[in-house]
Amino acid sequence: MNFTVGFKPLLGDAHSMDNLEKQLICPICLEMFSKPVVILPCQHNLCRKCANDVFQASNPLWQSRGSTTVSSGGRFRCPSCRHEVVLDRHGVYGLQRNLLVENIIDIYKQESSRPLHSKAEQHLMCEEHEEEKINIYCLSCEVPTCSLCKVFGAHKDCEVAPLPTIYKRQKSELSDGIAMLVAGNDRVQAVITQMEEVCQTIEDNSRRQKQLLTQRFEALCAVLEERKAELLQALAREQEQKLQRVRGLIRQYGDHLEASSKLVESAIQSMEEPQMALYLQQAKELINKVGTMSKVELAGRPEPGYESMDQFTVSVEHVAEMLRTIDFQAGASGEEEDEEVALEGEEGSAGPEEERPDGPE
Numbered sequence: 001m002n003f004t005v006g007f008k009p010l011l012g013d014a015h016s017m018d019n020l021e022k023q024l025i026c027p028i029c030l031e032m033f034s035k036p037v038v039i040l041p042c043q044h045n046l047c048r049k050c051a052n053d054v055f056q057a058s059n060p061l062w063q064s065r066g067s068t069t070v071s072s073g074g075r076f077r078c079p080s081c082r083h084e085v086v087l088d089r090h091g092v093y094g095l096q097r098n099l100l101v102e103n104i105i106d107i108y109k110q111e112s113s114r115p116l117h118s119k120a121e122q123h124l125m126c127e128e129h130e131e132e133k134i135n136i137y138c139l140s141c142e143v144p145t146c147s148l149c150k151v152f153g154a155h156k157d158c159e160v161a162p163l164p165t166i167y168k169r170q171k172s173e174l175s176d177g178i179a180m181l182v183a184g185n186d187r188v189q190a191v192i193t194q195m196e197e198v199c200q201t202i203e204d205n206s207r208r209q210k211q212l213l214t215q216r217f218e219a220l221c222a223v224l225e226e227r228k229a230e231l232l233q234a235l236a237r238e239q240e241q242k243l244q245r246v247r248g249l250i251r252q253y254g255d256h257l258e259a260s261s262k263l264v265e266s267a268i269q270s271m272e273e274p275q276m277a278l279y280l281q282q283a284k285e286l287i288n289k290v291g292t293m294s295k296v297e298l299a300g301r302p303e304p305g306y307e308s309m310d311q312f313t314v315s316v317e318h319v320a321e322m323l324r325t326i327d328f329q330a331g332a333s334g335e336e337e338d339e340e341v342a343l344e345g346e347e348g349s350a351g352p353e354e355e356r357p358d359g360p361e
Contacts (some may be wrong), residue, residue, distance in 0.1 A: 038096065038098065199290060
């Protein structure tokens with residue numbers, strides 16, 4: 001159904017009144033503010049009823065059954081600027097009334113002979129019946145039309161309803177839809193806030209686990225360094241023992257060699273003695289000494305392979321392979337891991353000296 005809109009010429013004052021009315025439209029119900037009018041902290045205005053509807057849609061748990069009031073505080077967002085409004089236990093009834101706007105509304109209604117919507121509806125004329133105003137709504141075709149169209153025209157077989165009834169119904173549906181959309185936006189914003197908190201928590205937990213991981217690998221390196229020092233100490237002890245034995249043999253053999261050389265020198269000097277009687281006096285003693293010296297048994301030499309230190313070879317391949325298998329424990333919480341590390345630390349500090357041998361196995 002096509003129809004034309006014919007706006008009659010308006011005076012300058014009437015045009016100003018129309019502009020004023022646009023400033024007095026509630027962003028929720030899209031109608032002129034209905035008293036009482038509340039002013040939000042962001043300086044935007046709402047009908048208190050509309051503010052209560054938005055608040056209850058955003059805070060369903062605070063909505064009292066069978067009542068339009070709330071018994072405790074909460075929060076919602078301004079539909080105009082999305083500023084968060086925090087309410088006390090009085091709910092929307094704790095918001096300050098904007099008496100200035102209410103007074104302007106009273107003055108406007110006194111100065112305006114007819115509401116803005118009534119004026120606009122006067123100029124909605126049927127295109128097929130130019131003298132007929134659009135005053136009914138075709139439910140079948142979902143378009144506004146006039147009475148003649150229902151009686152004689154294209155909508156004579158359609159179901160119709162009064163235009164104000166459909167107007168109020170759709171206005172209410174749109175208002176409810178806006179309130180639900182605002183509430184949905186608040187929920188989406190809450191989800192975004194929660195996910196941002198999750199991101200922050202992930203960063204904090206990752207930082208903490210990195211620190212724990214670093215500490216544990218440093219502790220593992222400290223254990224390796226400690227064990228390396230112990231093995232080096234055992235190797236040094238074995239080295240010192242072998243060196244002391246061999247050096248003792250060297251001193252023993254050296255002393256024997258020195259004594260034998262002196263005896264040989266004395267025997268040679270005695271053999272050069274030209275007088276037989278004098279030689280014979282010394283020869284018997286020298287012969288005995290030489291015989292005794294030649295029969296002296298020295299301590300045995302080190303057995304073959306005594307100098308080898310191969311028994312101190314350490315095999316670390318299996319340990320290296322085990323270290324390569326270190327991985328994260330699935331499902332283990334940080335507190336449980338900390339307790340396990342603490343227990344292992346206590347056990348390690350109590351028993352390693354008894355279990356660890358002085359030398360390699």
